[in-house]
Amino acid sequence: MLLSEIARQVGGHLEGPDLEIQRLAAPDRAGPGELAVVREARYLEVALASGAALILDETSPCPDTISRIRVSAVHQAWPRVLALFDERETWAGVxxxxxxxxxxxxxxxxxxxxxxxxxxxxxxxxxxxxxxxxxxxxxxxxxxxxxxxxxxxxxxxxxxxxxxxxxxxxxxxxxxxxxxxxxxxxxxxxxxxxxxxxxxxxxxxxxxxxxxxxxxxxxxxxxxxxxxxxxxxxxxxxxxxxxxxxxxxxxxxxxxxxxxxxxxxxxxxxxxxxxxxxxxxxxxxxxxxxxxxxxxxxxxxxRKHWRRLAVLDWLATAERSLRQFLKEQLQK
Structure with missing residues (x-):
């Protein structure tokens, strides 16, 4: 599937060469001929180094040498991208x-x-x-x-x-x-x-x-x-x-x-x-x-759960302080 067709289907616009895409891949495991969707900023660096084509938001930096599809909201495009690559099970014919x-x-x-x-x-x-x-x-x-x-x-x-x-x-x-x-x-x-x-x-x-x-x-x-x-x-x-x-x-x-x-x-x-x-x-x-x-x-x-945890932490600290106090008293 060409990137230009993917861009049309997901409502984005293509920047860079119009490549043939074989499959969808995770940003940290993608490679040439694959498409990675960068849904979180923490994956941008590894995605840029992968050699794969990317789907990015409008503001994320990307070198001109990398083919990318820009979309206004990656989280909204994500289900449409998945649908394009979904191989539905054929349980039975009509x-x-x-x-x-x-x-x-x-x-x-x-x-x-x-x-x-x-x-x-x-x-x-x-x-x-x-x-x-x-x-x-x-x-x-x-x-x-x-x-x-x-x-x-x-x-x-x-x-x-x-x-x-x-x-x-x-x-x-x-x-x-x-x-x-x-x-x-x-x-x-x-x-x-x-x-x-x-x-x-x-x-x-x-x-x-x-x-x-x-x-x-x-x-x-x-x-x-x-x-x-x-x-x-x-x-x-x-x-x-x-x-x-x-x-x-x-x-x-x-x-x-x-x-x-x-x-x-x-x-x-x-x-x-x-x-x-x-x-x-x-x-x-x-x-x-x-x-x-x-x-x-x-x-x-x-809130009751967090209060209970806070009390347990306080008791643990108080126990340590009490043990130290008793130790000092015994040494006198």
């Missing part, structure tokens, strides 16, 4: 692969793509433009919304409902019976899982169906790999959960919450709208809207 099984009573839109060895059970519906990668299981009564993508080996238990433009990572399981027991016997889970439009789950996530009603994830929420969502959980819109996290049953996460990696919520807690939970936090209490909690297990409001 239509149904000969090895796939579509049971009687299932409905698959002619524009959907169903890959090898997929099973779509009776009563399931696959909407226009949906993509179901090889080895997926789509259970009875499941609905897969328009343009939703299931990566390989996704399992959708009965009556799971996925809205439009969802993306479900490889190996994820939605609608499995939750971890609910009474008198040593697992409770029947009569509900379902609902994902609203634009939800993304990473690889190997588990979303348990509800005992009664729905386990629901709100529109545009993004959930990382290896995350477990318990039964009857309600997640709001625009929630971001970094991977390897877990939410206990019947908890509520309101809109626009941000959660770092390795966060664990106890059952029946409520995380208020816009709250922030730092990585590694264990939450056993309700978190008010807008607050930031940190500090591991148990997590605390951020």
């Amino acid at each position: 239509g149904v692969h000969p090895s796939a099984t579509i049971e009687a009573g299932a409905q698959v839109d002619p524009t959907a793509s169903v890959g090898a060895y997929v099973l779509v059970c009776r009563g399931a519906r696959v909407a226009a433009g949906a993509v179901i990668a090889p080895y997926c299981y789509v259970g009875e009564g499941v609905e897969v919304g328009p343009r939703t993508v299931l990566e390989p080996r996704v399992t959708l238990y009965r009556n799971t409902w996925l809205g439009a433009d969802c993306k479900i990572g490889a190996g994820s399981v939605l609608g499995v019976a939750g971890f609910g027991f009474q008198n040593g016997e697992r409770l029947p889970h009569t509900g379902r899982v609902v994902l609203e439009d634009g939800v993304e789950l990473g690889a190997n996530c588990v979303v348990q169906r509800s005992v009664v009603g729905e386990t629901r994830i709100g529109a545009r929420s993004k959930i990382g790999d290896l995350t477990d969502i318990g039964h009857n959980v309600q997640i709001g819109k625009g929630v971001v959960m970094v991977g390897s996290s877990a939410i206990g049953g019947s908890s509520v996460v309101e809109d626009d919450v941000l959660m770092g990696g390795w966060v664990v919520l106890s059952d029946h807690v409520r995380i208020g709208k816009g709250a922030r939970l730092t990585g590694g936090s264990g939450i056993s209490k309700d978190v008010p809207p807008g607050e930031t909690w940190a500090g591991g297990i148990p997590a605390q409001p951020l």
Whole structure:
């Protein structure tokens, strides 16, 4: 791809020779024939020495001998640059692969793509433009919304409902019976899982169906790999959960919450709208809207966490002073 075409696509202007670009590379590993995007000033020096073509802001210095694309805001151009070099996975062609099984009573839109060895059970519906990668299981009564993508080996238990433009990572399981027991016997889970439009789950996530009603994830929420969502959980819109996290049953996460990696919520807690939970936090209490909690297990409001650390530092200093005082007294 020529630099001039890249410049046109990202809304920038080319300075220097119009070179052919083979691939995108990190500034500290780029070389001739590659393109590096300088998103931070600390990478400018190494990028200039790399021999690669560059994408820079309007003010960063650059010798005339280096081909560069100038853009008004590098962070805004960054997603467009990535899209130009993104090699999308082709899970399946339009239509149904000969090895796939579509049971009687299932409905698959002619524009959907169903890959090898997929099973779509009776009563399931696959909407226009949906993509179901090889080895997926789509259970009875499941609905897969328009343009939703299931990566390989996704399992959708009965009556799971996925809205439009969802993306479900490889190996994820939605609608499995939750971890609910009474008198040593697992409770029947009569509900379902609902994902609203634009939800993304990473690889190997588990979303348990509800005992009664729905386990629901709100529109545009993004959930990382290896995350477990318990039964009857309600997640709001625009929630971001970094991977390897877990939410206990019947908890509520309101809109626009941000959660770092390795966060664990106890059952029946409520995380208020816009709250922030730092990585590694264990939450056993309700978190008010807008607050930031940190500090591991148990997590605390951020200011309380910092005060606790400050007191620990003071105690360590006081201990050293006391030891020195006692040592001096013993020497007298």
